Amino acid sequence: MVKEFYLNRKLDHSISSELKQEALLFIRKTVLADFQLQEKILSKPLPNYHNIPPKEFISTLQELIGSDLTLDKTINSSDVISLPDLGEVLHKRPPSAKVFEEEKLSFNTFNSLLTNSVKADAKDNYRRPYPSAGMQYSVEIFLGLFENKIQDFQRNGLFQYHPKSHQLHQISEISFENLKTAFLNDPEDKAILNNTNIYLFYCLNLNKALYKYLHRGLFFSLMEVGSIYQQMEITTRELGLRSRVWGAFYPNIINRLTCTHPTTIIPVMCQLIGHSK
Numbered sequence: 314m315v316k317e318f319y320l321n322r323k324l325d326h327s328i329s330s331e332l333k334q335e336a337l338l339f340i341r342k343t344v345l346a347d348f349q350l351q352e353k354i355l356s357k358p359l360p361n362y363h364n365i366p367p368k369e370f371i372s373t374l375q376e377l378i379g380s381d382l383t384l385d386k387t388i389n390s391s392d393v394i395s396l397p398d399l400g401e402v403l404h405k406r407p408p409s410a411k412v413f414e415e416e417k418l419s420f421n422t423f424n425s426l427l428t429n430s431v432k433a434d435a436k437d438n439y440r441r442p443y444p445s446a447g448m449q450y451s452v453e454i455f456l457g458l459f460e461n462k463i464q465d466f467q468r469n470g471l472f473q474y475h476p477k478s479h480q481l482h483q484i485s486e487i488s489f490e491n492l493k494t495a496f497l498n499d500p501e502d503k504a505i506l507n508n509t510n511i512y513l514f515y516c517l518n519l520n521k522a523l524y525k526y527l528h529r530g531l532f533f534s535l536m537e538v539g540s541i542y543q544q545m546e547i548t549t550r551e552l553g554l555r556s557r558v559w560g561a562f563y564p565n566i567i568n569r570l571t572c573t574h575p576t577t578i579i580p581v582m583c584q585l586i587g588h589s590k
């Protein structure tokens with residue numbers, strides 16, 4: 314089985330570059346179409362991404378999540394196995410933060426957060442705290458950092474984190490007001506967005522993602538984002554902080570603010586970190 318896998322992998326590498334080009338072009342076209350859609354939405358006063366009437370949206374959603382979906386409608390009851398309820402779980406994940414308090418984050422805590430969540434370990438073959446498909450590490454991490462949110466930090470803007478050198482590279486000098494334009498303007502979100510200490514943006518680097526595994530590399534990279542935000546969540550809690558994964562932002566604005574091209578660097582998820590009880 315293992316041998317077969319490696320044989321297939323060899324075959325994968327011998328796949329013509331035409332096919333790679335095709336996969337890359339297809340994904341780039343799709344991303345570009347989404348980028349254009351976002352631009353259109355932004356030019357209207359009330360964004361409605363899903364374009365489904367709210368009532369219909371809620372009832373469909375309730376139907377989808379209200380009970381376990383039986384995909385095989387013809388399943389026999391003798392093929393259904395009920396598992397005994399153990400009552401308690403080994404590890405209960407605390408709820409995502411709903412609001413943050415206005416309190417600066419110490420620089421040491423900030424450093425510890427990156428060290429324990431994303432830094433590459435030079436003493437261990439540059440392994441990282443999260444898994445990566447084929448060790449490609451195709452997710453780029455950008456951070457929105459501001460002087461009024463972190464102690465002993467005198468800069469404002471967007472930074473790229475470099476996991477091997479454990480460095481932050483400032484890529485644009487922007488105010489918090491500028492960064493806010495990347496988030497949906499929902500008044501209910503202000504309590505969490507305004508008091509967030511660190512704004513993390515996880516972006517796929519398509520050049521890295523597709524290199525080994527073509528379109529599957531794209532899926533693998535998305536999973537890597539999930540692994541990173543879970544690792545970040547674990548560290549966050551250990552440091553007495555809280556977090557919330559946040560999809561409600563405009564990727565095209567992050568591309569603009571980070572001066573990156575939307576068909577190479579795809580911002581897929583944001584994570585907010587701050588103080589909360």
Ligand SMILES: Cc1cc2nc3c(=O)[nH]c(=O)nc-3n(C[C@H](O)[C@H](O)[C@H](O)COP(=O)(O)O)c2cc1C
Binds near residue numbers: 407559562
């Ligand atoms: C991919 C992803 C995107 C999310 N985006 C948002 C978001 O934009 N706004 C928000 O309030 N919560 C967001 N969340 C958090 C979920 O709403 C939250 O995890 C869910 O309500 C379950 O609550 P719990 O984490 O407290 O169990 C997101 C979570 C994930 C995994």
